[in-house]
Amino acid sequence: MSxxxxxxxxxxxxxxxxxxxxxxxxxxxxxxxxxTSTDKAPAASTNAKTDVKVGFIYVGPANDGGWSQAxxxxxxxxxxKLGVKTLYRENVPEGPECEKAITxxxxxxxxxxxxxxxxxxxxxxxxxxxxxNVKFFHCSGNKMAENMSNYFGKINEPRYLSGIVAGMKTxxxxxxxxxxxxxxxxxxxxxxxxxxxxxxxxxxxxIVKWTHTWIDAAKEKDAAIAALDEGCDVLAxxxxxxxxxxxxxxxxxxxIGYDIYNPQAAPKAYMTAPVFRWGPYYVEQxxxxxxxxxKASSYLGTMKDGVVDLGPLTSVAPEGAKEKVEAVKxxxxxxxxxxxxxxxxxxxxxxxxxxxxxxxxxxxxxxxWFVQGVEGKIESK
Numbered sequence: 001m002s003x004x005x006x007x008x009x010x011x012x013x014x015x016x017x018x019x020x021x022x023x024x025x026x027x028x029x030x031x032x033x034x035x036t037s038t039d040k041a042p043a044a045s046t047n048a049k050t051d052v053k054v055g056f057i058y059v060g061p062a063n064d065g066g067w068s069q070a071x072x073x074x075x076x077x078x079x080x081k082l083g084v085k086t087l088y089r090e091n092v093p094e095g096p097e098c099e100k101a102i103t104x105x106x107x108x109x110x111x112x113x114x115x116x117x118x119x120x121x122x123x124x125x126x127x128x129x130x131x132x133n134v135k136f137f138h139c140s141g142n143k144m145a146e147n148m149s150n151y152f153g154k155i156n157e158p159r160y161l162s163g164i165v166a167g168m169k170t171x172x173x174x175x176x177x178x179x180x181x182x183x184x185x186x187x188x189x190x191x192x193x194x195x196x197x198x199x200x201x202x203x204x205x206x207i208v209k210w211t212h213t214w215i216d217a218a219k220e221k222d223a224a225i226a227a228l229d230e231g232c233d234v235l236a237x238x239x240x241x242x243x244x245x246x247x248x249x250x251x252x253x254x255x256i257g258y259d260i261y262n263p264q265a266a267p268k269a270y271m272t273a274p275v276f277r278w279g280p281y282y283v284e285q286x287x288x289x290x291x292x293x294x295k296a297s298s299y300l301g302t303m304k305d306g307v308v309d310l311g312p313l314t315s316v317a318p319e320g321a322k323e324k325v326e327a328v329k330x331x332x333x334x335x336x337x338x339x340x341x342x343x344x345x346x347x348x349x350x351x352x353x354x355x356x357x358x359x360x361x362x363x364x365x366x367x368x369w370f371v372q373g374v375e376g377k378i379e380s381k
Contacts, residue, residue, distance in 0.1 A: 055105030059117035077279025094119025156192035158274035163196020176227025208376030261311035
């Protein structure tokens with residue numbers, strides 16, 4: 001073999017060696033992906049639609065006819081508007097089971113999580129600390145972190161409006177209110193409703209019946225029947241199933257729903273409902289994550305935002321109620337009417353809010369007292 005040929009072979013061998021080295025080979029050490037060995041958070045960027053996968057945790061069934069269904073409608077709206085993949089877990093108890101449900105969704109690739117019940121707050125916060133690369137949103141609580149927002153709607157505005165409808169409808173001047181837990185969210189809702197009732201009917205009373213559950217149709221119906229047995233001829237609620245509305249229809253009286261517009265549940269009794277529309281908020285937040293502009297925040301949506309509203313009044317609503325509701329709603333929308341503007345007295349008759357003053361959002365979010373006109377006690381869980 002000539003020296004020229006030998007030189008060519010040597011050059012070829014050296015070139016192949018350099019190519020193989022450049023490719024790394026199977027023995028090259030793998031780079032550590034951020035978040036995979038310690039916090040288990042998804043390492044992929046969330047700046048593109050294909051990288052975002054959104055998980056939802058519901059306390060009740062996704063088709064409960066109330067609270068969880070309102071969130072599930074928001075989830076579907078999110079899918080429709082942004083084309084992102086979503087998953088959900090329903091009937092998740094508040095407590096350790098929530099933690100497992102959240103981590104199960106993360107294990108399935110979810111890097112955005114919405115937990116949608118008050119009792120999910122602490123489990124959400126705990127898991128958020130373990131997964132700093134995941135974005136968390138908790139509904140109706142007050143805790144935050146760099147990767148955890150909280151959000152809710154100013155439902156006391158449509159609550160007040162629904163109270164106007166109830167106050168104009170009752171003939172017995174007794175209105176039953178089936179309520180879940182003694183939390184500020186529930187208590188402020190009862191108060192807003194009662195203030196609406198008394199704005200048109202100062203003689204009417206609101207009788208509270210506790211269920212100590214967010215959703216349990218049997219308990220909700222029992223509480224509704226207890227109120228009806230005391231002579232109530234209108235029922236309102238802060239529970240998730242339509243059971244109180246059905247109980248009202250069976251007794252030939254009237255009902256105010258909650259969470260979603262659902263007149264088909266009890267068409268002969270149903271007058272209207274304070275409702276949530278979560279879809280636009282979900283789209284706004286997930287889009288910010290995709291754009292890389294998202295920051296944790298505390299959000300309280302209003303009727304002006306479209307997050308909360310009063311559903312349409314049905315044919316069984318009282319005559320003149322639509323006009324009265326629209327007049328007050330217009331003032332809410334332009335900012336000239338505050339549900340909790342004074343003078344407001346508590347059950348004992350003591351002035352809690354003086355004339356010319358109003359409660360702040362923070363005051364309302366920590367409210368643990370009943371206004372005058374409410375019959376019931378704030379009990380321990």
